[in-house]
Amino acid sequence: MENATRRDRIRAQTRDEAKAAALRQIAAAGPQSLSLNAIGKELGMTGPALYRYFAGRDELLTELISDGYHDLADAVSAASAAAAGKPPADRIRALARAYREWALAQPHRYLLLFGTPVPGYAAPAHTIQAATRTLAAFLAPLAELAAAARHPELERQLVTSLADRDGDTGWDGATLRLGVTGWTRMHGVLSLEVEGHFQTMGFDPALLYEAEINDLIDSTRPRPS
Amino acid sequence: MENATRRDRIRAQTRDEAKAAALRQIAAAGPQSLSLNAIGKELGMTGPALYRYFAGRDELLTELISDGYHDLADAVSAASAAAAGKPPADRIRALARAYREWALAQPHRYLLLFGTPVPGYAAPAHTIQAATRTLAAFLAPLAELAAAARHPELERQLVTSLADRDGDTGWDGATLRLGVTGWTRMHGVLSLEVEGHFQTMGFDPALLYEAEINDLIDSTRPRPS
DNA sequence: TAACCTGAGTTAGAGCTTCTAACAGTCGTG
DNA sequence: CACGACTGTTAGAAGCTCTAACTCAGGTTA
Numbered sequence: 001m002e003n004a005t006r007r008d009r010i011r012a013q014t015r016d017e018a019k020a021a022a023l024r025q026i027a028a029a030g031p032q033s034l035s036l037n038a039i040g041k042e043l044g045m046t047g048p049a050l051y052r053y054f055a056g057r058d059e060l061l062t063e064l065i066s067d068g069y070h071d072l073a074d075a076v077s078a079a080s081a082a083a084a085g086k087p088p089a090d091r092i093r094a095l096a097r098a099y100r101e102w103a104l105a106q107p108h109r110y111l112l113l114f115g116t117p118v119p120g121y122a123a124p125a126h127t128i129q130a131a132t133r134t135l136a137a138f139l140a141p142l143a144e145l146a147a148a149a150r151h152p153e154l155e156r157q158l159v160t161s162l163a164d165r166d167g168d169t170g171w172d173g174a175t176l177r178l179g180v181t182g183w184t185r186m187h188g189v190l191s192l193e194v195e196g197h198f199q200t201m202g203f204d205p206a207l208l209y210e211a212e213i214n215d216l217i218d219s220t221r222p223r224p225s
Numbered sequence: 226m227e228n229a230t231r232r233d234r235i236r237a238q239t240r241d242e243a244k245a246a247a248l249r250q251i252a253a254a255g256p257q258s259l260s261l262n263a264i265g266k267e268l269g270m271t272g273p274a275l276y277r278y279f280a281g282r283d284e285l286l287t288e289l290i291s292d293g294y295h296d297l298a299d300a301v302s303a304a305s306a307a308a309a310g311k312p313p314a315d316r317i318r319a320l321a322r323a324y325r326e327w328a329l330a331q332p333h334r335y336l337l338l339f340g341t342p343v344p345g346y347a348a349p350a351h352t353i354q355a356a357t358r359t360l361a362a363f364l365a366p367l368a369e370l371a372a373a374a375r376h377p378e379l380e381r382q383l384v385t386s387l388a389d390r391d392g393d394t395g396w397d398g399a400t401l402r403l404g405v406t407g408w409t410r411m412h413g414v415l416s417l418e419v420e421g422h423f424q425t426m427g428f429d430p431a432l433l434y435e436a437e438i439n440d441l442i443d444s445t446r447p448r449p450s
Numbered sequence: 451t452a453a454c455c456t457g458a459g460t461t462a463g464a465g466c467t468t469c470t471a472a473c474a475g476t477c478g479t480g
Numbered sequence: 481c482a483c484g485a486c487t488g489t490t491a492g493a494a495g496c497t498c499t500a501a502c503t504c505a506g507g508t509t510a
Contacts, residue, residue, distance in 0.1 A: 053487095115340060184437070261497070
């Protein structure tokens with residue numbers, strides 16, 4: 001038993017090294033130039049040897065994406081735990097900051113998750129779960145702000161489609177809407193920032209990001225129609 | 226003179242055909258699988274022949290991107306002209322709708338412009354100009370809504386960096402801030418939609434998009450602090 | 451009209467890539 | 481010890497971009 005495990009351990013280690021090398025390559029020259037041959041060379045073996053570990057280039061990429069989703073979810077969950085006692089608005093800001101920091105610390109990984117999809121990649125079920133984990137961290141404090149319904153049709157669709165898939169989750173429509181709205185706003189700023197589209201515009205994207213989060217929080221306060 | 230022009234005309238026509246074939250391929254299988262050999266075959270010639278028309282794969286891609294920026298700017302400008310007489314809020318909505326329709330009608334092109342950047346691509350000056358043209362169409366009606374300053378530091382940065390580059394353009398900080406905010410929000414929804422990230426979530430992205438635009442417009446109304 | 455030059459296409463080939471197939475050695479187990 | 485599974489090797493097919501050398505047709509000029 002222990003011996004069989006030993007082989008598996010070495011195998012897992014080699015897989016991890018290959019993935020680490022792959023990430024280094026992606027960081028250096030983009031996902032398109034990821035080469036199994038080059039990874040092999042970095043690990044001190046020939047290219048075809050890697051086919052003992054991954055079915056092919058696509059599977060390696062898929063694995064990197066899947067890892068990324070989980071890593072991001074972990075980072076956001078940690079921030080959520082760290083801000084546990086604070087008022088909801090502060091917790092949302094803390095989560096958003098953690099989200100952004102993760103993205104900026106490893107832009108290539110963020111793009112791997114949310115950038116232009118790789119050729120034939122379809123998200124497997126367990127990455128969807130990790131994505132949900134990230135979203136759920138945001139939903140908790142958002143729910144506490146108890147926003148009034150503001151976009152009936154959109155909120156109805158969100159509630160019913162979620163119920164169809166996961167059963168009754170306890171999230172109300174207004175909370176879900178705030179969740180996707182927050183997500184799209186964060187992504188709107190982050191993706192353009194990471195891809196360098198703000199580079200020629202000479203302002204600090206952090207300010208825009210914070211403003212978007214604050215606007216979202218602000219929108220939950222009762223307003224005169 | 227006429228003869229020389231004739232050659233040039235045929236040449237330009239071949240270039241256009243090559244670009245059209247390239248777009249078809251990108252639409253079918255993504256930018257990564259764009260192959261000069263395949264384009265050549267589609268035009269009835271061999272791969273290397275295309276090197277008479279483009280310096281290489283990258284130049285072809287760059288050209289497609291550049292064309293895309295101009296095409297998008299044209300579409301938005303046309304919508305701007307069509308909505309000329311209406312009140313600013315309606316014009317903004319019309320522009321946003323045109324922007325979205327362009328993106329959804331040819332998602333691969335939208336991703337070519339705003340998705341994960343191609344390996345070593347750096348936006349040449351005239352694409353920046355086209356991007357500015359698109360933004361400017363949005364700024365005009367936004368300026369009419371005469372928003373009060375709300376994010377002093379961000380607005381200051383936008384004004385000074387724009388002045389450094391283009392001189393005095395007449396746009397005030399609040400208008401510029403609304404411009405980039407609107408842009409990031411539209412892109413946030415559109416990019417996730419086009420990349421299929423909403424697919425499993427079962428709601429109509431159009432509703433979210435409209436809500437974001439309306440929120441932006443709404444944020445320009447005077448509010449109690 | 452004849453000679454010439456330019457430009458557009460060809461094939462050949464270098465150097466990459468992914469991925470398959472066949473072969474060699476090594477490690478762990480009955 | 482001997483067998484079997486696992487991990488690496490090399491060889492090679494098929495594809496890619498891109499360069500080099502060559503052919504040929506079209507238009508220009510003497």
